[in-house]
Amino acid sequence: MANATPGSAVRVRFCPSPTGNPHVGLVRTALFNWAFARHNKGTLVFRIEDTDAARDSEESYEQLLDSMRWLGLDWDEGPEVGGPHAPYRQSQRMDIYRDVAAKLVDGGYAYPCYCTTEELDARREAARAAGRPSGYDGTCRDLTAEQKQAYEAEGRSHIIRFRMPDEATTFTDLVRGEITVQAENVTDYGIVRANGAPLYTLVNPVDDALMEITHVLRGEDLLSSTPRQIALYKALIELGVAKEIPAFGHLPYVMGEGNKKLSKRDPQASLNLYRERGFLPEGLLNYLSLLGWSFSADQDVFTIDQMIAKFDLADVNSNPARFDLKKAEAINADHIRMLDVQAFAAACEPWLKAPHAPWAPEDFDPAAWAAIAPHAQSRVKVLSEITDNVDFLFLPEPVFDEASWTKAMKEGSDALLRTARAKLEAADWSSPESLKEAVLAAGEEHGLKLGKAQAPVRVAVTGRTVGLPLFESLEILGKDRALARVDAALAKLTA
Structure with missing residues (x-):
């Protein structure tokens, strides 16, 4: 299905990790989930995947919340809002993951794996040399109690691996249609580290199951993990942890320069850049929505309410979308023109004060600003341009360029x-x-x-x-x- 059937309870989630500044690809994913939930009068769950203590930070967590608020992407369950499935930070849900992992092992769906990193590397290299798939070869799949005891006696630690089924996995992707993945291409995989810490491969599906997520809309880079998650869902259903397998839809890559996927390290990927330059949230979201989705063949500029009314996964394109800064600026300029002049003047205020403004505060003339604002509104593409456009009014003498x-x-x-x-x-x-x-x-x-x-x-x-x-x-x-x-x-x- 492209959209949920009338009356069904759509539940989607946005679950970023608090590592560094939010990037535009992440925002695009949040936007599509939000628009899908709002279009279907469903629920958006905002969940924080903060189980990586080495990379996660409280500062990044606060930035995520601040960014969502600035963009106007409100959530129905999650931090600061609460909800029936709290807590919504994975670092506070470790007991849940330990319990589910134990059930998977006890039920035979997962098993301890004692293979060392060196052994795994050697076997992968040998498999590649022989032209065979280089995934996990199942060495520890069916260990006897005696073999496990022998490994323990050696002092070996173990991870927990999920036991993948021996048959192919077929599912219908909401964006890409029917996909079949053969069993030899998706081998048993780790779900718990040797130190007992749960991996993303476990915590993400478990939380989706417990939070009753109906649709998983995420980036194309996670497509390869979908067969694993579907297999895990089936196990969770049999254990009574999950009710049903959600529908999956994988959003197209956002490409940067040189036909490369837009990386978090690319300067133009940082959401903070657009805030600092004075993009309007409405303008930025309008542009990001066009990265893989189309409002109509002859209209690129629209309001958020118009997007919600028209958003349909059937209109999401599976082809990679190219990020075009000039087009982003042009669309933002159109949204600036759509403001009434009072709203435009208010939006410009941060760029009329220190540290952006080069003039002394006492030299700012509100009457002159009010008079020039309508003329400026028809010229600037981003709000930060206002400073250079009006500085001649408030400086003792013009800048020398x-x-x-x-x-x-x-x-x-x-x-x-x-x-x-x-x-x-x-x-x-x-x-x-x-x-x-x-x-x-x-x-x-x-x-x-x-x-x-x-x-x-x-x-x-x-x-x-x-x-x-x-x-x-x-x-x-x-x-x-x-x-x-x-x-x-x-x-x-x-x-």
């Missing part, structure tokens, strides 16, 4: 600026159109079109060749400050 100065201040620019200054001084400063006419007239006197004529004026007043609409900017800056900056530029040109 050497590249902009060199590009705009050509031979004859001093004469043009003198003419423009005279005409601007006589213009009506309550009318951007009047200021435009003044610069246009100055340009005509020097044989220049408006684009060429306004460039030196823009750099003199704002410091940059590119920015917000010039004549509205001049009006908001004010006549005295604008003309003083033209004078300063003339002085520099003639020095």
Whole structure:
């Protein structure tokens, strides 16, 4: 099934490990689970897989929660919310895993394996050399009590391995259709370490079973583990631990540059990068939803509510999706335009203060900001761009950008600026159109079109060749400050 049948209780989960900063591939997985739950009026379980003490950290755990809150991806069960299957951090569920592992061993579904790492490596190498599958060869599958005692007497430790069935596993992937995996390609696997710590291969399916998860939507990189989990589910059902096997859907890879899977180490993979640059949560989620899913053939920009209404796993593509930063920025820009101006102005506030703003707090003019905000909203792609676009209003003098100065201040620019200054001084400063006419007239006197004529004026007043609409900017800056900056530029040109 692509979506749950009407009235069924859809339960999905998002279960990240708290290791490092959240990345966009992880967010895409969270988004698809969240949208599927909301579309089907189901439940999203937020679970933390923190059984790896060497890599997990409390700081990363807090970052995960903060990121979900910032994105607006709320959860129905999990940290801070609670629920009937608490606790939702695996580090607090160790007794549960020990109990289930013991039941699997007692029931004959799992067994102790005393093979050393060196023995395993040697047998794998021999199998590869002979052209055979190099998975576990079942050496400890059927040890007698005497053999186990002998290994124990040697001082050998053991892991616990799950006993895979001897027949092929077939399942219907919600994204990829029917998949069959032959038994020789999925051999017995470890579920408990020698020190007694449970492995992901055990804790993930056990938690899904106990939390009654109906659909597992996760990355394609976990597809190879699905036959193992299905076999474990069947054992858990026979033991009375699980009720049913969930439906699995594996989401396509997110690719970065050079046809490589987007790695957590890639700079553009970090969610924090997008927060720091001033992506709107709505804009980022809109773009990430397109990495493997399509809203419609002719529409890429939509609201979160529209996504929820249309989200169907039948529309998820199995082909890898390429991360395109320029498209992400363009979609975010569209969402910025969709805000009302008051919401846009409020969203920009962090970038109008320290440490982002280069001006003194007392030099910030709220009235000037309110006046320029509508013009800025139509120009910026990400909110962090607002700082450079409006700094000319709040700095005592414009920034000096050497590249902009060199590009705009050509031979004859001093004469043009003198003419423009005279005409601007006589213009009506309550009318951007009047200021435009003044610069246009100055340009005509020097044989220049408006684009060429306004460039030196823009750099003199704002410091940059590119920015917000010039004549509205001049009006908001004010006549005295604008003309003083033209004078300063003339002085520099003639020095």
